[in-house]
Amino acid sequence: MCLGIPGQIIAITDADLMMAVAEISGVRREVNVACIAEGAPLETLVGTWTLIHVGFAMSRIDEDEAAKTLDVLRELGEAQEVLDAMAEGAESLRPRR
């Protein structure tokens, strides 16, 4: 559960709370970008590849590194596990009872 998954930042959604939308293996979800912001204007993060761990962008990586990491995660079965967890997380937010 400690492995991050590569994703690309595609839009900033809340600059105040440091939230952005990332595309992770074809799936979009909101992530926190505080750890990679480094004081630069958040808009400059759009297009950046990053390692995302439990909804937080933890480190910038280059595109080549992102592709390699994703391959390894697919081989380990971790990529699907993360995507399933994201889907389940979204499901958990739906109102019930």
Place this chain on the structure above:
Amino acid sequence: MKYVEEFRDPAAARGVLAEISRVTDQIGATADAPVRIMEICGGHTHAIFRYGLDKLTPDGIEFIHGPGCPVCVLPRSRVDECIDLAEQPDVIFTSFGDAMRVPGSYKSLLQAKAQGADVRMVYSPLDALELARRNPDREVVFFGLGFESTTPSTALTIQQARRTNVLNFSVFCNHITVPPPIKALLDDPHMCLDGFVGPGHVSMVIGLRPYDFIAQDYGKPIVVAGFEPLDLLQSVLMVLRQIRDGRAEVENQYARVVPAEGNPVSLAAIADVYETRPSFEWRGLGEIDASGLRIRPDYATFDAEQKFQIGYGAGQARAVAEPDGCACGEVMTGRVKPVACPHFGKGCTPELPLGALMVSSEGACAAYYQYGGARAVEVAK
């Protein structure tokens, strides 16, 4: 070398493997007197089995699987406390999926959910915070567990809860840190380890300096490693070269992701929200000094221990015995291989885990079961 063809760069892998053999010979390590290298991180354990690295490397190298799988070191008493929390009528209990199958003394979170407790799996603590926003009349508790790779996420989420005034959100904090158990293992007279492969994503947060004691005080090499099979082989080679040359240093094979100083934003968030506990219980390892984190009094509103008077916060932490005859503790400390456990592949399988090392794909027993495969299970039977 049947797995080498699967590598992205089989030629490079062959080159590194040849060099590993050469250096192992130079050290004089053999199957009877191997160099013992501990990979600390459960992600590395999983990768070693997936790519058969233990079979590709010479018999003179023995991999000892370290304590770096968060659900594997979670004591049963803490799972019991999660269930106590989850079964309170107003609570929505949220957790990462991995933790939901860890057996407590009576049941797992998944079983509590089947019996009617409102337990929900989330991908991120941010999902739990959002759930709290959408359910203002309920208390949403997030089960915060994991090493330094995960700790920043709950720290930043708690900071966000305070900034946005979401007061029905709290974290049941069971975060743990990597260096203290390594020190405990190095202090254990029964352990003889020659070097370490260090965790990649934990180090991305904490950097390299927290490992200095391993080299300086204990004279052992450690190399922080990435997750590709070639990364792991290169790191093993770097450890072996240090051993051969009589060096003990902290080296960074994964510099493309791990900065020497770590991630300053993450470290600041951790320091703001958490403080070190005097000691914390680890499954299989017992109490280890200064190895766990708790939420600072300043953030008491978001601390499930203080809010619900439960767990270490209430002084009720209780040691609960492990299942009869299980070898979890010995496997955890690298004293025996999983197949030596009488339950392996019989009473304990990934589908119905008895011990925590069978729960997550990062656990040594699950990795053995999955990839040591049918053969290991046959031998056990």
